Amino acid sequence: MSGFPGGLVVITLLTTVAGGLWVIFDIVIALLFYSIALLLLVIYHLRYLTALDRWLQIPVPTSAALPDGSSTWGDVFARLARLMRNQSQSHQQLSLALERLRRATSAMPEGVVILDETDRIEWCNSMAEQHFGIDFNRDAGQQITFLVRQSKFVEYLATHNYSEPLIVKQTRHQELILSLQLVPYGDKQKLLISRDITRLEGVETMRRDFVANVSHELRTPLTVIGGFFETLSEENWISSEMGKRALVLMTDQTKRMQRLVEDLLTLSRLENTQNQVREGKVNVANVLHELYQEAQSLSAGRHHIKLNLDTDMKLLGSLDELRSAFGNLVSNAIRYTTDGGEVILSWKSQDGQGVFTVQDSGIGIDQEHIPRLAERFYRVDLSRSRGTGGTGLGLAIVKHVLNRHQAHLEITSEPGKGSSFSAWFPEKRSIIQQN
Numbered sequence: 001m002s003g004f005p006g007g008l009v010v011i012t013l014l015t016t017v018a019g020g021l022w023v024i025f026d027i028v029i030a031l032l033f034y035s036i037a038l039l040l041l042v043i044y045h046l047r048y049l050t051a052l053d054r055w056l057q058i059p060v061p062t063s064a065a066l067p068d069g070s071s072t073w074g075d076v077f078a079r080l081a082r083l084m085r086n087q088s089q090s091h092q093q094l095s096l097a098l099e100r101l102r103r104a105t106s107a108m109p110e111g112v113v114i115l116d117e118t119d120r121i122e123w124c125n126s127m128a129e130q131h132f133g134i135d136f137n138r139d140a141g142q143q144i145t146f147l148v149r150q151s152k153f154v155e156y157l158a159t160h161n162y163s164e165p166l167i168v169k170q171t172r173h174q175e176l177i178l179s180l181q182l183v184p185y186g187d188k189q190k191l192l193i194s195r196d197i198t199r200l201e202g203v204e205t206m207r208r209d210f211v212a213n214v215s216h217e218l219r220t221p222l223t224v225i226g227g228f229f230e231t232l233s234e235e236n237w238i239s240s241e242m243g244k245r246a247l248v249l250m251t252d253q254t255k256r257m258q259r260l261v262e263d264l265l266t267l268s269r270l271e272n273t274q275n276q277v278r279e280g281k282v283n284v285a286n287v288l289h290e291l292y293q294e295a296q297s298l299s300a301g302r303h304h305i306k307l308n309l310d311t312d313m314k315l316l317g318s319l320d321e322l323r324s325a326f327g328n329l330v331s332n333a334i335r336y337t338t339d340g341g342e343v344i345l346s347w348k349s350q351d352g353q354g355v356f357t358v359q360d361s362g363i364g365i366d367q368e369h370i371p372r373l374a375e376r377f378y379r380v381d382l383s384r385s386r387g388t389g390g391t392g393l394g395l396a397i398v399k400h401v402l403n404r405h406q407a408h409l410e411i412t413s414e415p416g417k418g419s420s421f422s423a424w425f426p427e428k429r430s431i432i433q434q435n
């Protein structure tokens, strides 16, 4: 029976033979022959179908276990065997590629955790296990916030704003400082990348301490020198014109150095993460009235200064820090606006957020400089900045203060037309007056 031919050819052959029998004998013999032949054909196919069904029921079907077949069934089984071989080859290649990827990610100096759309751990490498003190075999499928419980991290995960990395001290290993970065990808999945920055932070702390110590040490001698210069100019001890000019210059430069030292000390205080914001209720309107007066005296009548208070909203924050940040923006507007220009200070509430803006009709800034303005000592025009008595640290101080208040700075400017600096405070810092 195994040599029995199949398919359309068989049917045609049987029909021809049955036709012949009908002609030679009669229709009964022809029909009898045709029925028996068709029955044999059905039995033949059923046999192979049963064999195929048995093979499909094997838990891991292999090409070797495929039944032998002839004719059409032989072709079908050969094609199935080829398909199996190809599939097993690509399966092997895929497994190899996965293994290579697993080894590569294990060798990475960064920790990598794949989180699903509900922030459960799908996979992590061994460095992530070390960083977070987790065990993939035990913790797979766990919510990441059950394992990394710091409130800062939980908040970071919930904000969905992952443009900046988050620095956390790993509580399970006190000495470990991690920089965490979340990268959304695919279908609401996230990659959590952790970097050990303990050494980097150590160097940064050393740098901060060094700058703070040097600034502190310079403070006293500068005060003494400044004091002497002031006495010298008040007492009129120097009579020559040349000497007087030198005294004015020396006094100016000493004051500049004092401002620089004060700004450096302010910056190191702001940078120190141990130094928490001294939260209080800040009456922004009062602060702006004071700054308005200061702006008038700094301008000495050279500018038109306006104050627009659209809201009496108060802010939750540090009075000293906010005053210093706003003061820097106001003093910049006066210093970088030519005589006759306009400076407008405004305080408004927009969608629950407090917005402080200083707008000037001054010299303006080219677009290319705007992203770098808040870097320390970054100046658009060094000579002009020195001429206006700037230290190059004003906007760095502003940026730090705003960061500490979860606020951000928006700068728009056009050279020759003027600039606008706006500090946006989040709604959670707004205090609306209750009557």
Ligand code: ADP
Pocket: 328, 332, 333, 336, 360, 362, 363, 364, 365, 373, 374, 378, 379, 380, 381, 385, 386, 389, 390, 391, 392, 393, 394, 395, 396, 419
């Ligand atoms: P500086 O002490 O030099 O003013 P800042 O950090 O306060 O330092 O400002 C950095 C630079 O940004 C300045 O040198 C100046 O070029 C530019 N700048 C800041 N505010 C303004 C402004 N209102 N108009 C034009 N340029 C400005």
